[in-house]
Amino acid sequence: MSSDPWGRVDETGTVYVRTADGEQVVGSWQAGSPEEALAYFERKYEGLVVEIGLLEKRVKTTDLSAKDAQTAVDHLREQVDAHHAVGDLDALRARLDKLVELVDKRREERKVQRAKQSDEARGAKEALVAEAEELARSDQWRVAGERLRSLVDTWKGLPRLDRKSDDELWHRFSHARSAFSKRRKQHFAQLDAQREEARKTKERLVSEAEALSNSTDWGPTAARYRDLMSEWKAAGRAQREHEDDLWNRFRGAQDVFFAARGSVFAERDAEQAENLKLKEELVEEAEKLVPVSDLKAARAAFRSVNERWEAIGHVPRDARPKVEGRMHAVERALQEAEETEWRRTNPEARARAEGLTGQLQAAVDKLRAQIDQARAQGNNAKADKLERELEGRQALLDQALKGLHEFGG
Template sequence: MTTDPWGRVDDDGTVYVRTGEGERVVGSWQAGAPEEALAFFRRKYDALVTEVDLLEKRLRTTDLSASQALSSVEKLRTAVREANAVGDLDALSRRLDVLTEQAEKRRVEQKQAQEQARSEAREVKERIVAEAERVAAETTHWKSGGERMRQLIDEWKAAPRTDRPTEQALWKRMSAARNSFSKRRKAYFAGLDQQREQVRQDKERLVAEAESLTDSTDWGATAARYRDLMQQWKGSGRADRTSEDKLWSRFKAAQDRFFQARNAAFAERDAELRGNAEAKERLLEDARTELSEITGPRAARARLRDFQEAWEEAGPLPRDQRDRLEGAFRKLEDEVRRAEDREWQRTNPEARARAEATADRLRGAISQLEDDLDGAKRRGDDREIREAEEALAARRSWLEEAQRALDEMS
């Protein structure tokens, strides 16, 4: 009988392996020496050792999943338990026990990592969904809102997946937000189309009225009405682009036709009024000369009335000269009125008394401010000095004006 530490070959060629549970038959050998039998079955044991070594290395150096590792361990455990080999099978079993513990530890770690990844994925997708819901509920910038909604869908697709129930619930919200946005956008543009149609109808009426006024010769009232129509046009909003352009062309053409006719009529009338302008030019020169030579306000007023009557009798003026000549004549009227006012102020005792009282109050205020300024300078208070100087300058200016008024009354 031939033996080694882990097995033996019986005289009849039966090969045994020794384990902690005792001996068991692993085969028989009839073809050669017993030593060859043990060598053969030891090679089978070495093959199992190699498989265990490889599994240990994979578990140590790769990202082999825990489930794959456990499956491989169980296969090897069965192979070791049933192995027709001679060697320290108990040591291999113990090594497989260690591998089982390591795989179980990896399973816990992988489960934790998976839960962490799912949690992070859930947070990402909850953020995406929340923004989609905000866009769906709040945005009225439909172009940018639609683009953002498409970006959020792409972000959803690119984001990692979380657990199935959460994934389904979040996608349901995402889909509802997208549908809500689409419905709101569709409703908005439907309402906008309706609004533009109403604007088109309103502007059709404005254009019809503008076209009905083109031949009017009631220049003032019609021009005012065109201004009203223009204000209504500006305040009515915009129709669709095609209708807007066509209606504006008609409106502007009607308006231009009227004002061109009015301008032609005014030009013709202005030509007829050139003689009135020449007459009023002479009246204006005469009035300037004579009124400048009259010293008494009453006499100037009496003579001005004569010029006013002659001015009215001279008739209307052409538009291009009306403002200049009428303005110049009103200036003469204002000068006569101011002369009368000054004379009245000069001879009015109550006005003189008020002017003197005002001057006295200003002198008292100036005196007090001068004292305040001296005090501020002694204290070195820059702010009080500046305020006192500003107040003094203002009141001295007022006093000069009050004194001039008194002098004119003298």
């Protein structure tokens, strides 16, 4: 018979382990000496010691879930309770009991942490909903639209709540965005309707101006042309593709009339020569507004010039196309600046540009993360391949950012 402090082998080859509850049968050994039997089951014990030590380290130093940790503890406890090893099994049970206490503690800590994170996420989402509902009433279409898009990105970065709460808050958030989009569409639809109405009004003014162009009733017809000009200005701008053509026809009809009147009133040449001098001075003043740097100030200055221009009267017929052409060139430059400003602040076009930029930026960020991961894993071939792909995506992103910059972004 052979023995050590934790076990023995009797004369029949049966191996026992000593525990607090008395000796327990470990197994039967017939293949060699009692010392070899004890050594074999002692190695079994050492294996359990190593496994428990590794599990203790995982529980203390990793984010092993409580469920997985408990499963591992139960598995080891079954092996200890099976008594198929020779050693201090009671000490191993004590270590497993302490592990269970640590796992339970971690479980409670994580439960508290999740509750705290949930409360913080709820507060953050409620704040986003409140701001979105406030923005839904805004008339600052570009600024409010950009802010709502930013709120969506913030929302996506927050943890989910319980399904009912999360769905309710998202419904309010989504409803606010939809309400804003609906109002914005209505606004621009109304703007389009106003431009269509202006086109119809100017079509009518052009028809009357062309009908009057051959009149020889100089005084009343000239007065009517002045009224038509006032109505033209009050009508607002038509669509860009119609505005210039209508203007050219409108001014052309007046030119026919005033050219005829000019030939009849040749004696007014001296007065018209003075008018030409004054208008040339006004044109020079107007031309200083181009290129346009401050659109609002340029509009106001041009209105002032134009009012004085209209008050001056006619110029000699042969000089009129040149001086009026110069004036109209300034007006066209202002109109183009207005169109450029409208396109730059167009929320739909900006949204498309931002959406593309956001997608490309996300792709670039993802590739960079994959490259870092590949480098960390020593997979340089994969990292080099990803870097070549990154170069292409970065080029597309740079181009998209350049386009977005044209919107003032």
